[in-house]
Amino acid sequence: MSEAAQTDPLIGTTIAERYRIEAPLGEGGIGRVYRARHETLGRAVALKVLLAQYESIPVLKQRFEREAKALAALSHPNIVTVTDFGVEGDMPYLVMELLEGVDLSGLVHGPPLEPQRALEIVRQALRALDYAHAQGLVHRDLKPHNVFVREMGDGTDHVEVLDFGLARFVGDAAKHSPKLTQQGALLGTPAYMAPEQASGMEADARADVYAMGCVLFEALTGRRVFESNDPGQVLKAHLLSPPPRMSQADPGLAVDASLERLVARALAKSAPERFQSAKEMLDALDALPPDAVRRVGPRPARSAPVSGVAPTQAPAISAPTAAGTPKALEQRQQQAASEGSIHLPQSRLPLMAGLGCGVVLIMGLLGGGIMWASDAFSSEEQGDTPPAPVPGVQPSPVAPPTPSAPARPAA
Missing domain, CATH: 1.10.510.10 (Transferase(Phosphotransferase) domain 1)
Structure with a gap:
């Protein structure tokens, strides 16, 4: 088992029965981004979650949801594309295209x-x-x-x-x-x-x-x-x-x-x-x-x-x-x-x-x-x-x- 999997319980788990989390990509003040894979399509994606300690704060969950809706409303070649959004248990997540660069x-x-x-x-x-x-x-x-x-x-x-x-x-x-x-x-x-x-x-x-x-x-x-x-x-x-x-x-x-x-x-x-x-x-x-x-x-x-x-x-x-x-x-x-x-x-x-x-x-x-x-x-x-x-x-x-x-x- 990798060191990341030992310290992060989400590594190796599956979100919404289709996104298998593979590795962490980074973490900010209240959220974390992972490399994940859509198990049906085999496509790599970026999956962003609200950190567990903030899941009980309504305003932060609302802001997370607002970001998802804001991005979903935008369709432009120079703006990152959101492909999915949902809540797994008490954890909201946002799925985006994985950018390499x-x-x-x-x-x-x-x-x-x-x-x-x-x-x-x-x-x-x-x-x-x-x-x-x-x-x-x-x-x-x-x-x-x-x-x-x-x-x-x-x-x-x-x-x-x-x-x-x-x-x-x-x-x-x-x-x-x-x-x-x-x-x-x-x-x-x-x-x-x-x-x-x-x-x-x-x-x-x-x-x-x-x-x-x-x-x-x-x-x-x-x-x-x-x-x-x-x-x-x-x-x-x-x-x-x-x-x-x-x-x-x-x-x-x-x-x-x-x-x-x-x-x-x-x-x-x-x-x-x-x-x-x-x-x-x-x-x-x-x-x-x-x-x-x-x-x-x-x-x-x-x-x-x-x-x-x-x-x-x-x-x-x-x-x-x-x-x-x-x-x-x-x-x-x-x-x-x-x-x-x-x-x-x-x-x-x-x-x-x-x-x-x-x-x-x-x-x-x-x-x-x-x-x-x-x-x-x-x-x-x-x-x-x-x-x-x-x-x-x-x-x-x-x-x-x-x-x-x-x-x-x-x-």
């Missing part, structure tokens, strides 16, 4: 991506989002781990967006979907959260646009927009700090001003100042000149901030004061800028307790392994190549070009 995070932490390949990966992810948004669904947890890349036989990439566990219906679709999120709760991953999302405010499709701006920045430069080992500082930076230019984050890139402006617009603090849809951002990418970005030198190795690049202590406000900016967010930004900290209404303080000392309250739901990677800050934000510990947070530092770090083996 690597998530974008694995590619980003290897040798630098060829810039045109990175742009095409983002284009395909935006097509998936455009479709999901048209169905009234906002993802709310976009990040490289949730962008899965398969290399096809002809050498091209096929991208699928994963993990709609934090997705929420908006507009007319919301009338038929229960709201499971407490007002003011933080849902998502700090490195990719839009300012309004980091504030616990309502997030619409423009929050996904912001996250895709972060993903595009990282795919091209190999660095997150804001880097710190303290998630509270990262959230504060998304609220208050201007993002760096990509050419600063990676001096080995020659970046046209049109692409710098595109990313800056996607990362605007004020949602009305961003692209208003995934389609609008996709059209802007398609309109770029052919040589909008190219590699002209090696990527700097990840290191501590160089001399003269200090962590941000009391960042200035970079959000435009457009008429459409939510007044509450403007006031919160102004207050935080003057006091160097984030203040929320008293009713939200329990949700935010420990934010400044690095406690993440509600992050990704389920994940891990070759397919599901909606992991919490503790696993993704401190992965194989973590940023150096700093007291505060800084935009990706400017560093002289040095040889690229060795590639991380694909999971």
